[in-house]
Amino acid sequence: MDSRAISAALLFNFLLFSAASAFNITKLLSQFPDFTNFNDLLTQTKLADQINSRETITVLALDNGAISSLSGKPVDVVKRILSVHVILDYYDVQKLGKLSNDNTTVLTTLFQASGAATNQQGFIKVKSINEGEAAFGSAVKRAPTYSKLVKSVASQPYNISVLQITSPIQVPGIDSKATNSTPPPPSPASSSPVESPKEAPAPSAETPSKADAPAAETPKAVADAPSSSPPTAEADSPKAADSDADAAAPGPSDASGASSGGRFVGGAVVMAVMSSFLAL
Known part of the structure; x- marks a missing residue:
């Protein structure tokens, strides 16, 4: 039995299983050894659970060779990158072919639904390049579009479609968004301005001391008065004598x-x- 017959049999079993229950992306990809690493990352990042909770989805899958470019990255970064490869609608090869003929089409991804995307990072664009080839890229301005469609891996109209692409979609700035959903704790430098209103009474606290200063100096001036008054008294005493x-x-x-x-x-x-x- 050749590879085409094996793939057809696996796809038939998948369709029968899906008809009886909701689709499972992990079980689906487990039938294709070329996507083992991609499947493992979907499980590690818990994206598989989010994909399985959807009724209509398209997964842009990367084979073991293409996914190797993500090795060494933190799990949260890999999750954001792979969530851009999950389109929140059903697209097969034929439907994508129609879209790519219309200049550029923008599609919504799972990363957009996470609420962590900014500046169009949660959207991808698909357009036709090199005489009708469908290519994907980030919708962020000036992002490259060179991840090409290879083939359809599996599909169940109109619930799930798995399409293979040549390389990961490059999203500018997505690697540096590790704490985008959770704000960082305030640093000592940022807390000092917050405490400054508490230090504001300090000048008012000094004000009484400054107000007290004249009071403290008043006795001093009064004390000085006798020292200056003796000449006056002495000056007056001759007048009295006179x-x-x-x-x-x-x-x-x-x-x-x-x-x-x-x-x-x-x-x-x-x-x-x-x-x-x-x-x-």
Whole structure:
């Protein structure tokens, strides 16, 4: 039995199994050894559970050689990259052929549904290149479109379709979004501005001290007052002494009165002497 007959038999069994129950991407890919590594990563990242919970889905699968370019990356980064390879609609080769003839078509992926995508990272574009070949790329501006469609691996119209592509779809910035869904804890540098309002009362706390400073300086000024007042007191004390001396000593008017009185008495004596001579 050739490989085509084996693939047809496996696909028939898959369709029978899917008719009786919901599809299981892990069991489906386990029938194709070329996608073992891709299947393992879907299980490790829990993307298999999300895929199986959908009613309509398209998986852009990578064989063991193409998936090796993701080796060494953190699991959360691999999950985001692979979630871009899950389209939230059913597309087989024929449907994609019609889309690629219409310039560029944008498709929604599972990464967009996660809520972690920004700047069109959750969308991919499909267009025709090289004489009708369907190629995929990120919808982010200036992202390359060179991941080509290889073939259909399995399909169940219109629930699930698995398509092989040549290489992982490159999404700019997706590797650096490890903490996009969970904000990082505040760093000490970022917490200092938050504490600054608490430190704001510090100036107000200093204000009473500044207000108290004049009060503290007031006694000092008062204490200095006696040191400056003694000269005033000393200056005043001579005035008081002078006032007392002035009170005891005759004023100018009193001195003139005394002198005029003396002259009056002297004149009377002279007049008396002259009268005595005339009488003789």
